[in-house]
Amino acid sequence: MTGLNTDSAPVTGRIVISVDAMGGDRGPAAVVAGIAESVKKNPDIHILLHGPRAELEKLIGRRQWLADRIEIRDAHGVVTMDDKPSQVVRHGKDTSMWSALESVRSGEATVCVSCGNTGALMAMSMLRLRKLPGVNRPAIAILWPSRNAHGFNVMLDVGADIRADERDLLQYALMGASYARNGLHIERPRVGLLNVGTEEHKGRAELKAADELIEQAAPEGNFDFVGFVEGGDIPGDRCDVIVTDGFTGNVALKTGEGTASLIGDLLKEAFTYSPLSRISALLSLTSMRRLQKRIDPRRVNGGVFLGLNGTVVKSHGSADATGVSAAVKLAFQLARSGFGDKLAARVASSPSLTQDAERQGSGTE
Amino acid sequence: MTGLNTDSAPVTGRIVISVDAMGGDRGPAAVVAGIAESVKKNPDIHILLHGPRAELEKLIGRRQWLADRIEIRDAHGVVTMDDKPSQVVRHGKDTSMWSALESVRSGEATVCVSCGNTGALMAMSMLRLRKLPGVNRPAIAILWPSRNAHGFNVMLDVGADIRADERDLLQYALMGASYARNGLHIERPRVGLLNVGTEEHKGRAELKAADELIEQAAPEGNFDFVGFVEGGDIPGDRCDVIVTDGFTGNVALKTGEGTASLIGDLLKEAFTYSPLSRISALLSLTSMRRLQKRIDPRRVNGGVFLGLNGTVVKSHGSADATGVSAAVKLAFQLARSGFGDKLAARVASSPSLTQDAERQGSGTE
Structure with a gap:
């Protein structure tokens, strides 16, 4: 009965979190400050940070200890709070949000964190990460x-x-x-x-x-x-x-x-x-x-998108450094516990859902 | 454009409120205490109080000033919080709730106040007071x-x-x-x-x-x-x-x-x-x-049932004297402003609703 709890052993050592630096109300400065708090407290956290390289390098500044823990992925486009999800999904390939999700899709990072537009983040997550088998x-x-x-x-x-x-x-x-x-x-x-x-x-x-x-x-x-x-x-x-x-x-x-x-x-x-x-x-x-x-x-900053092939933590748009740090911490906890795999196993093991998915012909989507 | 505000002139003088003494979590004592607060403050309020006469007379006691402002209507049945609305509507004729609504239906009182079971009160109000013409x-x-x-x-x-x-x-x-x-x-x-x-x-x-x-x-x-x-x-x-x-x-x-x-x-x-x-x-x-x-x-104790031929104020089940008094005060304000007639005029004057009601053949229900 409790088998699924031990299906995936906790992940040890280095955990990579993919963070969208852009799109929050307070800009990338709050995001970098929040990351700095997180990595200072927890030596196992490593960050892939997505956004305009020059701007992000400036924010990280001369703090070598911080630069060592962050890898920047250059992305110039920004999804704004006013952008419509349908537009972003079609024309948002150059954005930091897209790039941040891509790192989870490719398996480089376990969890993605973004303070951006919720609707756009969900639409893009659905498109890039796809739904878990059996999830409608x-x-x-x-x-x-x-x-x-x-x-x-x-x-x-x-x-x-x-x-x-x-x-x-x-x-x-x-x-x-x-x-x-x-x-x-x-x-x-x-x-x-x-x-x-x-x-x-x-x-x-x-x-x-x-x-x-x-x-x-x-x-x-x-x-x-x-x-x-x-x-x-x-x-x-x-x-x-x-x-x-x-x-x-x-x-x-x-x-x-x-x-x-x-x-x-x-x-x-x-x-x-x-x-x-x-x-x-x-x-x-x-x-x-x-x-x-x-x-x-x-x-407790951070809504979590559930039911996708990969976990996405949506931070409040107005999150400050403390808020971003809380979202990164939540992302770390979920990654460490092997949450993504456990969730997939849990949904797949539900007979009524699997039957239903098969009936709809979407069981392996 | 503002004509409807003056359709019904404010009602002056004595206002009669019909109060269900039973069915609240704190029993009729809290209701009588709340009424006492209200009538002490406002000489225009008169109360029709529905419930077991002997019990209510005991609660009013020897306070002549209170007895002068309350007329008791004997009713022995009580609608409890666990009663199903469908049952109460069929078998609740002897209850204080039914009796309290009846006084509004007959025109003796302008507004009804009850601390009882919300579902039962709404079902009984629908049955006895009926919906306003045009209200679905x-x-x-x-x-x-x-x-x-x-x-x-x-x-x-x-x-x-x-x-x-x-x-x-x-x-x-x-x-x-x-x-x-x-x-x-x-x-x-x-x-x-x-x-x-x-x-x-x-x-x-x-x-x-x-x-x-x-x-x-x-x-x-x-x-x-x-x-x-x-x-x-x-x-x-x-x-x-x-x-x-x-x-x-x-x-x-x-x-x-x-x-x-x-x-x-x-x-x-x-x-x-x-x-x-x-x-x-x-x-x-x-x-x-x-x-x-x-x-x-x-x-601010008191939900108001809108859309019926008569106004019903539903007080919190757990209302104490202060809560009951607030509900009676709200009932008084609404009665004084001629709210019931104004609301009826307002709904009847809405072209899209009247057309709709006529189309459904329920315009004069």
Whole structure:
């Protein structure tokens, strides 16, 4: 039952991460600064950095220890936040994003990291890395601060695709459980299916069908299925993995982020309201910093594209050095655990999905 | 263009609110305590209170000033949180919920307030009050703490129905705008349609169609349409009314509540971590209370059922006296503004909806 966990032994020694230097809101300087943090902390990380060579060399500067750990791959085109995915896929061969994915495709690097345009990155990843055999719709999984002992829940899909039928949702459950095992070290993840009520008579038809499929797949998939969960369980402790379609997941993600950000701003306001409140703010600085660290989105920066031949970590577009460093760290962890191979084995071993893929004639795509 | 705002003059004098005393998590004691708060503050509020007479009389006790403002309607059945809506609709004639709705149906009261089972309340409201002419799916609208100057945004539907096509979404826009005008006093509300991206090429087909319909209806509907908005805009200041289907809205609502509650608990934790942090917590108590008041869900307690012949305010099941009082206050405001008639006029005046209703042969339902 637990065989798949040991299918791929952890990878030892040097890990190569392919990083797209361009396309983030803060430009390549933040990316290089984030990489510098990562490689300083972890001697096993090596970076293939994609972007305009002259600009990147300037940013690395005279730091020999940094230059030794980064190999630059010259690429002049940049995918901007406004570029349409369909355009980029056709005309983006000279971009740093394309080049960064190419290093994973060729096997030179294990994981790709980019702060760029999500839609373009997903479209390009689909085209270049291709879907895993048996996967119909890839998904983007994120980590969400939660009441769980390990501090985070996995939620997917948060926006790779706006649709998901019951078989897609089953795949998300399998991929999410695998990610929770390898990214959060949860031996036996608890998976929940997002719905509007926990009563059986509620919800959409595809959710009822997915409920049955996931229930059946749980024993072999080495996870516990807790059934339907609600929005309140996303930051809760009823489950470790929340499965939903990309439309609902994206709205939930952005609602949660917006709510947290509103509360943070109101908190600041409350503490600058009067001289006394400003003094108390000073005194409570340590407490506030502890809280901030606990829920700092930069610490869990990185959506992961699942269901492709190769792992892609999508960092926030606005990521600063801390955010980029967190994304590189996540990429390293996944590479080290042999996540890509384990995920492929997990999806391939699911009978209901393989049959389905064969029926559709796309089993070996 | 602004004619409809004056169609119904504000109602002056005594306002009768019909209140279901039973079915909330805290029992009728919390309901009576909430009513007492409301009637003490506002001499125009009169209450029809539905539930077991002996129990309610005991709760009102010897307070003559309270007894003078409450008329008890004896009803022995109680709808519990576990009751299925389909069962309640068939066998719930003796319940306090049924009785409370009946007072609105008969015209004795203007608005109904209940803390009971949402599904049952909606099913019973549909059956007894019937849908407004031209309305296909009624909706539940809530107020959401936001960055807006008035402090709250309206979001609908948050769970009356799990489906919504483009015409339903148009109705939600009209009803939501009307509610924002009468409940929040926003003369010309800005309406946004919830989607996963603001680019036109994103999203589901019904959203693209709804985008066009709402755009066309905006001038006559006396609101501004800002187009697609994202989850982050629900607590934001880009619009005053967020329109979405009941599945997405319910997930977003519960995700936001769950996130806020998690942050609140972590904040408490941060402030009890060490002796110093406990001292700083004491000092910052005033600041924290100010924040808490600003985002206290009890202050905006009450989802409103829109699209029926009569207004129903659904209070949180866990509402305490403060929560019940807030729900009664909202019911009073809506009754005073003549909201029900204005909403009916608004929906009836929408050409695309009326045509549609006639085409479906349900225009006079």
